[in-house]
Amino acid sequence: MKVVVIGGTGLIGSKLVGKLNEHGHEAVAAAPNTGVNTLTGEGLAEVLKGASVVVDVSNSPSWEDEAVLTFFRTSTANLLRAEAEAGVTHHVALSVVGTDRLQESGYFRAKQAQEELIKASGMPYSIVHATQFFEFIKGIADISTDGDTVHMSSAKFQPIYSDDVAAAVGRTAVGAPVNGVVEIAGPEVFQLDELIRKTLADANDPRTVVTDPKAAYSGAQLQETTLLPGPDAHIAETKLSDWMARQQ
Incomplete structure (x- = not known):
């Protein structure tokens, strides 16, 4: 089966291409640096010849509200x-758990627009909603930092290893379209503020984490369960502590 992976040279895309090829599929990485540009349409017709499945794991180069909306709508x-x-x-697309609950955020409004285009297209589809990746936990602290202080909500948080995301997206891609949403999450639930506090302490980072119920997450206010998946989510195996031990 030929599977074209849009965003196939990025974090998830490169892992996905490798996993699909290991299982005997013809996985092709498509990205601007391979001559495929979904914003302009360059290279799309050529790369899609003979393809049965397209997986879109691409992301906008800019998270500014108008730019990210234009990216997801146009591409x-x-x-x-x-x-x-x-x-x-x-058509398979990777999106985010809680997208419909995070509409104060320009980024998540853009992801919602992407999902609505897919659902209205008539193309058989599967949308995979993943929780936040382990690899981006420190980045959450960085964008929430003011001076030496990190303002963080105490909302619940269930992060996942990117390798497990790629595996789940791959299984979805080679299966039948669900014409709906599949949710995936890591095996452990944390409080976001406590997790960031521990992550920074383990890294000897001197920043102070302040618990702030009004702290925004990509521009959106969080309720306790905003970032959690539903009861039917697929739960991955890799624990955060195991992943962190591998990094060391």
Whole structure:
């Protein structure tokens, strides 16, 4: 089976291409640095020839509200149009758990727009909602820092290893379209403020984490369960402590 991975040279995409090829599929990485640009349409027709499945794990180069909305609307529309012309039979997109609950955020409004385009396209599809990746925990602290202080909500948080995300997306891609959403999450639930506090302490980072119920997450206010998946989510195996031990 030929599977084209849009964003195939990034963190998830590169792992996904490797896993699909290991299982005997023809996985092709498509990204601007391979000559495929979903914003302009460059290279799409060529790379989609003979493809059965397209997996979109791409992300906007800018998270500014208008730029990210333009990216997801334009790239998704171009991609769906090219897929229909090429006879692709399954569109898979990676999105985020809680997207519909985070609409104060320009980024998540853009992800919601992407999902709505997919659902309205008539293309058989599967949308994978993942919780935040282990690799981006420190980045959450960085964007929430003011001087030497990190303002962080105490909302519950269930992060996942990127390798487990790639595996779940791969299983979805080679399966039948669900024409709906599949949720995936890590095996442990933390309080976001406590996790960031421990992560910084373990790294000997001198910043102080202040618990702030009004602290925004990518521009959106959090309720206790905003970032948690539903009861039917697929739960991955890798624990955060095991992943952190591997990094050391």
